[in-house]
Amino acid sequence: MKKIFSAFSISSIICALFFVSCTQTVPQKALTNGFIAGTDFHMKMGNPEAVEVFKKLDAAWAKLDYETIKTFIADDASLSFHDGFVAKNPQEFVDKIKSEVAKSQEEGNNYEWTTDYAFAIAVTDDDSDDTTVDTGDWVNAQFTTKHTSPDSEIDSEIFYEYYHIVNNKVTQWNSFKKTIKK
16 A cells, blocks of 8 residues: 555656646746836846945945046946036046045045945836946945034035946946035
8 A cells, every 4th residue: 555655646746747847937027116207118126236336336435446446437437426527437537536535635524424325226128229228227325424524514415326337337327415514
């Protein structure tokens, strides 16, 4: 009886595996949770590798390691600072950072910040090579700075930044600032 039950059990398992392995799987459509007005694009969660690129860039920036910063910037990037200045390549980006550091230090402040958060989102593919918004990922990050100069009328500043990361390089960057007075 045990041999019959055992043979029946093994046969059942083999049949079940055969049927399961023949079942066609339907690819799952990526969940979306947003939109871009005037387009057919939708937003979805991005790739964690883009956040890792951001973290490496942020670490180099915190150390003012300008040569490493440049390695994360695409040669033809568009990098928009909160004051309206737009850098068009890695060297212009670094030069602007150097001037921001000098200005902050001249005002008696430490050039440092706390990274509050970062996450990546991506845009659904439009199956067109004419657009690039749907390539790579967009990392959204927030930073807070504290003014350390006792003479400053500003308590802190909050920066909101968006990094378009394609093939481990920032191709577009936008920075916005909110100032908190004392």
